[in-house]
Amino acid sequence: MVKDLEQRFTEDLEKNQNIIHKVCRAYTTSDDAHKDLFQEITIQLWRAYPNFRGDAKFSTWTYRVALNTAISLYRKSKRLIATSEINDHLNELEFKEYDTTKEEQIDSLYHAIRQLSDIEKALCLLYLDDKSYKEIAETLGITEVNARVKMNRTKLKLKELLNV
């Protein structure tokens, strides 16, 4: 029974891991921290999985748990903070091995997102993934009006950071 649940979970997560990677890339600046946060999100997802009723999509539910872990539960270790800047640079080089222009754009987008606050990062990610204000408000637990106000402010900040 537990084995079945475990198998279903790992298969679902394998297919949806891109969501978690996006969150990890926005909230961390090194490969080690990225892996560390990914693992913590996976643990939190697995813990909450028995209560996942399927009335929401697995991807939506994963998004919520991933953001919550990054904002409220994740504790950066000192070792990871100390090496973050060097690794950030290494990360950029690594990503540039792909399609240069496209990767550069993605890199600069992530670079800008990383300079936002934790809450703004969440708003930004949800916006870029085309979530409605209703969904954003439901994920964060705030009113739709508050979500709109916050989103406008975040967009302006992001615009400034991206020089557009």
Add this chain to the structure above:
Amino acid sequence: MTQIDKFKDIWKNQEADTIKYSSDDIQKMIHKKSSSIVKWLFYISLMEFCFWILISFALDADWNHIKSLGLYNFISVLNVINYIIIITFIYFFYKNYKNISASSTTQKLMEDILKTRKTVYFYVLYNVTMLVFGFAVILYYIFTSEDFINKLETTRPDSDLSMSLTIAVIISVVIILVVVGILLLFYRLIYGILLKRLITNYKELLKN
């Protein structure tokens, strides 16, 4: 379409991350231990519960002296009340801890974590109050006991009795205040470091 909206296309078409995990990797991960702040909060709180229980045991030790001061009944009743209150605190702490779920809304998750911490905060506050109250009662009985006054008169026959008593009370109050100060500072420091980021995020989330 605003300029920012154009970034949505870049975002949606981004390459899959360089790191890809297989279901085997994921399966290994779910059996690893969490290092979330909730886990830390749980361990620190557990240590706090143990610390105060040990303190109350340590203070219980000198029963003969307490009996000689005529405080036996008073301390016994206080102890029973104390243990009932501690069990109630542990029950609420555990209930709040169990309520914490990463799949709640962000605001609710933050509130649940802060609520758990608040239970421990009140627990510590209760214990500090009890400690001060207990010390105050015991010191009052010691300073007004014949045994103590006789000792004071024998060791310092030339000095003014009320002056000596005042000095003894002041010294005791200063010691209690220093102990309480250190305890509260230690407590603030631990939770300050642990929950600083969470509290900042919570305030930002609530702000309009």
